[in-house]
Amino acid sequence: MNRGKKLDIFIGADIDDGWAEVQSPRKTTISNEILEPQKHFLVFKKEKRRGKTVTIVGEFCLKAESSEEILKSLKKRLGCGGTFKDGWMEFQGELKDKLRVLLVESNFRFKHGH
Numbered sequence: 001m002n003r004g005k006k007l008d009i010f011i012g013a014d015i016d017d018g019w020a021e022v023q024s025p026r027k028t029t030i031s032n033e034i035l036e037p038q039k040h041f042l043v044f045k046k047e048k049r050r051g052k053t054v055t056i057v058g059e060f061c062l063k064a065e066s067s068e069e070i071l072k073s074l075k076k077r078l079g080c081g082g083t084f085k086d087g088w089m090e091f092q093g094e095l096k097d098k099l100r101v102l103l104v105e106s107n108f109r110f111k112h113g114h
Contacts, residue, residue: 043058056088057091070106074089
């Protein structure tokens with residue numbers, strides 16, 4: 001059962017050939033500043049991951065305990081899954097309209113047009 005030549009993963013450029021290893025910086029910076037809900041200006045993002053829609057809202061500048069508490073209550077009220085990563089809350093599904101109402105009730109504000 002020979003299916004052809006095996007692929008040699010060491011074909012091509014070597015680090016010793018003058019190529020530099022890329023050290024890309026983090027996409028977002030985590031702020032150490034903690035803001036109250038009225039001082040937040042949140043934005044929405046929508047991504048497709050493995051064919052599914054993910055609604056992302058942030059950037060939150062809260063303590064870890066309070067952000068997890070808010071996330072837990074939002075997930076329960078929306079009936080969906082979600083996570084908190086790098087100051088952004090990610091929810092499974094397209095929930096922008098429902099999420100906006102719940103966050104406004106919690107005194108969060110949004111940037112114009114979001």
